[in-house]
Amino acid sequence: MRRAGVRPAVHSFTYLLKACGDRSDLRRGREIHSQLIASGFGSNVFAMTAVVNMYAKCRRIEEARRMFDRMPERDLVAWNAIVAGNAMILGYAQNDRVEDALRLFNKMQRETVMPDSFTMVSVIPVLADISVLKQAKWIHGFAIRLCLDKNIFVMTALVDLYAKCGSVRVARRLFDAMEERHVTTWNAMIDGYGTNGFGKSAIDLFEQMKRSSVKPNDITFLSVLSACGHSGLVQEGKKYFAGMKEDYGLEPNMDHYGCMVDLLGRAGRLHEAWDFIQKMPISPGISVYGAMLGxxxxxxxxxxxxxAAQRLFELEPDEGGYHVLLANIYAAASMWEDVARVRTMMEKKGLQKTPGYSSIDLKNEMHTFYSGSTDHPQSQKIYTRLARLIDEIKAVGYVPDGDSLHDVEEDVKEQLLGTHSEKLAIAFGLINTTPGTSLQIRKNLRVCNDCHEATKFISQVTGREIIVRDMQRFHHFKNGQCSCGDYW
Structure with a gap:
């Protein structure tokens, strides 16, 4: 076109920028951006929206935001591009983008730009990531005011949001009220049941889906297999895995194989899981060996x-978490020389364990605690309440479980366990909420055995429901029991 002497129009650049964004071709995207400016379209809202979208899709959100802020006027499409861009970054585990996306969403409203279904579907998953029920209710009410409560994509996102806030019953009510359901709607509800520990309900819903006119896809089976794994439904999981190809012609991918290894491994059928790995028709990946190591x-x-660890070291040598898991396996077997060897290996490679933390939302402010941290303004009150709480649960049968701590004196073990991040978050919640209020905690790692046992007793002595979302699933603690049935 250029060789023919034809001067590009603004739409020429928007199409080119979209192509660069779709291919994540940052180098060419920047070239097209420069040519757009040189052609005099630097103030055109359509062209600059395409620029913003291109940078966002290429994971250059700071550049996208700079271009966005320079725009003399911004329409709904431009807002959607930048809001979705911030939300998209979540997929790359940059959690600091959560607040950025929400701030942009609020700013968008202040500038009287009315969000549409695309905006809502971009923002709702951001709220799902932080699992705050109050925020879920707020965005749900906002969707109703925008008359989007009949939009299949918005309602599917809300079903997923409520499930990820631990409110499975509300999610199911929304699901049942929908006049039309997409396959992603069924998937969201099945996955919600699974991650909240209601494996039987997930299976029942899947069977209902099979009787409907909606055909399951590979994500459906991933959700079903995961639900079976969380609830120890081994035979059901094996049946559905076989049915993927036999009944629906779907070829299992790496994630499905990882779910099967997790299903068998959690149930203690380790040799069967290892045999399953050896017979895989594709080369096992990180998710498969990671499930086996866990x-x-x-x-x-x-x-x-x-x-399993050796395979993981080959596939992902810079991930310290696998080294920590192997060291813990050695420590549980009192193989101290091997523990020291793994720790030395980590030091040489400069690998570190991901620090565990727990968060709780109070009055629209997220409070985050690390094990043993004392930097919170209420630290003294928190530790005083926690010490009293430990005495209360010991009186009704709690015994600290120090098996996760090795090569440490017993009194030190108890002290370390007593200041784990989720216990600090729970104590903070008890201090700052009225009796009977449920507490919702977010944990970035798997809940340890001691905290799981302690939280059961805390729910008993305080009469509180405590919902903990860890990296794998939800735990609903109430009256001294957990919804997982101690299987996680």
Missing amino acids: ACKIHKNVKLGEE
Whole structure:
């Protein structure tokens, strides 16, 4: 076109920028951006919206935001591009973008730009990531005021949001009220049941889906297999895995194989899981060996744990978490020389364990606690309340579980366990809420055995419902019991 001497119009650049964004071709995207400016379209709202979208899709959100802020006028499409861009970054585990996306959403409203369904579907998953029920109710009410409560995509996002806030009953009510359901709607509800520990309900809904006119896809089966794994439904999981190809012609991918290894491994069928890996028609990946290593940690199998860890070290040598898991397996078997060897290996490679933290939302402010941290303004009150709480639960049968701590004196073990981040978050919640109020905690790692046991007793002595979302699932603690049935 250029060689023919034809001067590009503004739409020429928007199409080119979209192509660069779709291909994540940042180098060419920047070239097109420069040519757009040189052609005099630097103030055109359509062209600059395409520029913003291109940078966002290329994961250059700071550049996208700079271009966005320079726009003399911004329409709904431009707002959607930048809001979606911030939300998209969540997929790359940059959690600091959550607040950025929400701030932009609020700013958008202040500038009297009315959000549409695309905006809502971009923002709702951001709220799902932080699992705050109050925020879920707020955005749900906002969708109703925008008359988007009949939009299938918005309502599907809300079903997923409520499930990820631990409110499965509300999610199901929304699901049942929908006049039309997409396959992603069914998937969201099935996955919601699974991650909240209601495996039987997930299976029942899947069977209902099979009787409907909606055909399951690969994500559906991933959700069903995960639900079976969380609830120990081994035979059901094996049946559905086989049915993927036999009944629906769907080829299992790496994530499905990882779910099957997790399902078998959690159930203690480690040798069956390892045999399953050896017979995979595709080369096992990180998710498969990661599930195997996690199962070996739970069931303290050194030999298979070493095999899985070695494969993971080859596939992802810079991930410290696998080294920590292997060291814990050795420590549980009192193999101290091997523990020291793994720790030395980590030091040489400069690898570190991901620090555990727990968060709780109070009055629209997120409070985050690390194990043993004392930097919170209410630290003294928190530790005083926690000490009294530990005495209360010990009186009704709680015994600290120090198996996760090795090579440490017993009194030190108890002190370390007593200041884990989720216990600090719970104590903070008890201090700052009225009796009977449920507490909702977000944990970035798997809940440890001691905190799980302690939280059951805390729910008993305080009469509180405590909902903990860890990296894998939800735990609903109430009256001294957990919804997971101690299977996680």
